[in-house]
Amino acid sequence: MLKKERQAYILHQVNLHNKVLSSLLSQEIRVSEDTIRRDLQELADEGKIIKVHGGALSHSFNEVYYPTDNVYSQDHKKIIANKAAALIQNGMFVLTSGGTTIIELARALPRQLKATFMSGSIPAVLEYMQHPTIDVIMIGDRISKSSKITIGAEAISKIKQINADLCLLGINAIDLKHGTTDNDWEVVQLKKAMIQSAQKIVCLTISEKINTLQPIHICDIQHIDVLITELPPDDPKLKPYIDAGIQVL
Amino acid sequence: MLKKERQAYILHQVNLHNKVLSSLLSQEIRVSEDTIRRDLQELADEGKIIKVHGGALSHSFNEVYYPTDNVYSQDHKKIIANKAAALIQNGMFVLTSGGTTIIELARALPRQLKATFMSGSIPAVLEYMQHPTIDVIMIGDRISKSSKITIGAEAISKIKQINADLCLLGINAIDLKHGTTDNDWEVVQLKKAMIQSAQKIVCLTISEKINTLQPIHICDIQHIDVLITELPPDDPKLKPYIDAGIQVL
DNA sequence: CATTTAGCTGCATAAAGGTGCATAAAAACG
DNA sequence: CGTTTTTATGCACCTTTATGCAGCTAAATG
Numbered sequence: 001m002l003k004k005e006r007q008a009y010i011l012h013q014v015n016l017h018n019k020v021l022s023s024l025l026s027q028e029i030r031v032s033e034d035t036i037r038r039d040l041q042e043l044a045d046e047g048k049i050i051k052v053h054g055g056a057l058s059h060s061f062n063e064v065y066y067p068t069d070n071v072y073s074q075d076h077k078k079i080i081a082n083k084a085a086a087l088i089q090n091g092m093f094v095l096t097s098g099g100t101t102i103i104e105l106a107r108a109l110p111r112q113l114k115a116t117f118m119s120g121s122i123p124a125v126l127e128y129m130q131h132p133t134i135d136v137i138m139i140g141d142r143i144s145k146s147s148k149i150t151i152g153a154e155a156i157s158k159i160k161q162i163n164a165d166l167c168l169l170g171i172n173a174i175d176l177k178h179g180t181t182d183n184d185w186e187v188v189q190l191k192k193a194m195i196q197s198a199q200k201i202v203c204l205t206i207s208e209k210i211n212t213l214q215p216i217h218i219c220d221i222q223h224i225d226v227l228i229t230e231l232p233p234d235d236p237k238l239k240p241y242i243d244a245g246i247q248v249l
Numbered sequence: 250m251l252k253k254e255r256q257a258y259i260l261h262q263v264n265l266h267n268k269v270l271s272s273l274l275s276q277e278i279r280v281s282e283d284t285i286r287r288d289l290q291e292l293a294d295e296g297k298i299i300k301v302h303g304g305a306l307s308h309s310f311n312e313v314y315y316p317t318d319n320v321y322s323q324d325h326k327k328i329i330a331n332k333a334a335a336l337i338q339n340g341m342f343v344l345t346s347g348g349t350t351i352i353e354l355a356r357a358l359p360r361q362l363k364a365t366f367m368s369g370s371i372p373a374v375l376e377y378m379q380h381p382t383i384d385v386i387m388i389g390d391r392i393s394k395s396s397k398i399t400i401g402a403e404a405i406s407k408i409k410q411i412n413a414d415l416c417l418l419g420i421n422a423i424d425l426k427h428g429t430t431d432n433d434w435e436v437v438q439l440k441k442a443m444i445q446s447a448q449k450i451v452c453l454t455i456s457e458k459i460n461t462l463q464p465i466h467i468c469d470i471q472h473i474d475v476l477i478t479e480l481p482p483d484d485p486k487l488k489p490y491i492d493a494g495i496q497v498l
Numbered sequence: 499c500a501t502t503t504a505g506c507t508g509c510a511t512a513a514a515g516g517t518g519c520a521t522a523a524a525a526a527c528g
Numbered sequence: 529c530g531t532t533t534t535t536a537t538g539c540a541c542c543t544t545t546a547t548g549c550a551g552c553t554a555a556a557t558g
Contacts, residue, residue: 003535003536003537019251019254021251022514022515023513023514031537031538032537032538032539033514033515034515034516034537034538034539035536035537035538037514037515037516038536038537052251052252052253053251053252053513053514053515053544053545053546054251054252054513054514054545054546055251057251057253057254061254061257120389122371122374122375122378122387125371125392126371126375128392129371129392129394129397135391136391136392136394137389137390137391137392138371138387138389138390138391138392138399139389140369140386140387140388140389140390140399140403140404140407141386141387141389142384142385142386142387143374143377143378143384143385143386143387145265145378145385146261146265148378150387150389154389155389158389252545252546252547271504271505272503272504280547280548281547281548281549282504282505283505283506283547283548283549284546284547284548286504286505286506287546287547302503302504302505302554302555302556303503303504303505303555303556
């Protein structure tokens with residue numbers, strides 16, 4: 001096995017499982033642990049993974065499970081929220097996921113907007129409730145304490161009955177090949193249902209999460225209509241997505 | 250399991266339950282308590298959690314558990330909440346309204362209780378979510394911003410499909426002749442539906458509200474099975490209700 | 499204030515990491 | 529084609545890290 005090939009394999013494993021152990025990899029690939037360690041070191045130097053004692057972790061692991069709440073990403077999210085808010089017109093029916101970006105969106109809505117927002121996320125709904133003129137609909141079902149959203153057959157079937165104008169999703173990972181992915185099975189179920197029930201799918205994410213992968217698949221790139229990040233639309237990082245036919249704001 | 254991974258897990262648990270015990274974590278992850286203690290120490294040094302004797306707390310713990318907001322007659326409501334919590338057995342399906350008394354109830358639930366709680370009140374559900382073992386079901390529909398509950402045909406019909414063991418209502422007025430009454434039409438609709446969908450109706454109220462009247466009728470005295478106030482059951486103020494066949498606690 | 503439980507310190511150990519070197523394969527070169 | 533250079537890998541040796549354990553100290557709780 002070639003060195004590059006091996007490193008590509010390792011990177012794939014890291015992105016897939018969010019972690020790898022040096023010991024296991026060396027058994028699997030049948031090279032010494034020294035070699036694996038050198039590979040991990042090189043990948044880490046290139047910024048592709050995060051090396052830790054005993055193995056390595058993916059970037060998304062760090063962000064998702066081990067949040068280092070930096071102030072910058074908050075600002076980025078405000079920029080994203082403002083761009084997204086501009087898409088919403090009076091009278092629209094908007095389906096949204098949860099997440100910090102969506103909460104920023106709720107705060108960024110213009111004061112006189114008259115639209116209907118539907119969500120299964122308790123924190124998002126709490127924020128929507130602060131708005132004076134919008135209507136808010138909570139999707140009912142069992143509550144997942146970890147993700148603070150309602151989830152279950154009831155919620156999914158309720159979403160399926162809807163035909164929303166807009167679906168705004170805060171996403172945790174997007175990649176040209178795999179589309180959007182996430183790490184919470186329940187959240188994914190809800191997002192999948194939402195995508196099927198809206199005319200226009202808008203994905204919101206900070207640029208760090210572009211070209212990253214999470215274990216569970218939500219939808220392919222071609223289902224996404226609009227992608228919003230904090231970057232200007234002509235940023236080279238976004239070019240592949242524009243080429244793939246997505247409107248980038 | 251990698252150290253970072255373990256710490257991420259611990260952090261997740263802390264954020265989920267607002268607290269963790271070193272002893273439980275060490276059993277769960279199968280490492281010594283020393284290791285857990287060192288992990289907690291490191292997480293605390295990074296400012297991610299608050300270390301205390303025996304375990305750790307999340308930053309939100311203080312806010313969540315000691316809100317000094319407009320909950321008047323807090324002590325009385327705690328007494329009521331404790332009496333009500335004693336009625337709930339493992340495996341029960343409990344339908345509840347919202348209100349400050351119900352929020353106290355959510356806080357008074359025994360830690361190891363395994364029951365299912367259903368409510369349309371966002372503040373109540375938020376509080377139920379803090380509990381480690383109960384299941385929480387949110388009733389979905391349009392949200393009334395004034396009362397912070399979901400209300401509408403959808404919510405009512407959902408409640409009607411339920412057959413709950415217990416219905417716990419925080420009430421704003423009760424009177425021998427008129428039964429329970431309230432001042433918010435939307436809240437009343439929800440409570441009426443709940444009363445029809447439960448085996449046993451329990452009303453919770455502070456004694457000031459006994460023998461008072463509100464404009465909108467919820468239900469007559471004879472539909473009420475149990476009345477809970479902060480007073481001892483033999484208080485003369487409660488005698489007429491006992492005579493009317495209500496169990497008073 | 500005594501008893502139980504958690505926490506701390508120092509130490510031992512095993513696993514992982516790092517360094518330098520030997521070797522072999524691949525690549526470059528004359 | 530033979531020689532030299534480069535690159536990749538493994539090994540031996542030592543260092544660092546992670547973890548558990550023993551014995552003592554501090555904190556909580558009734």
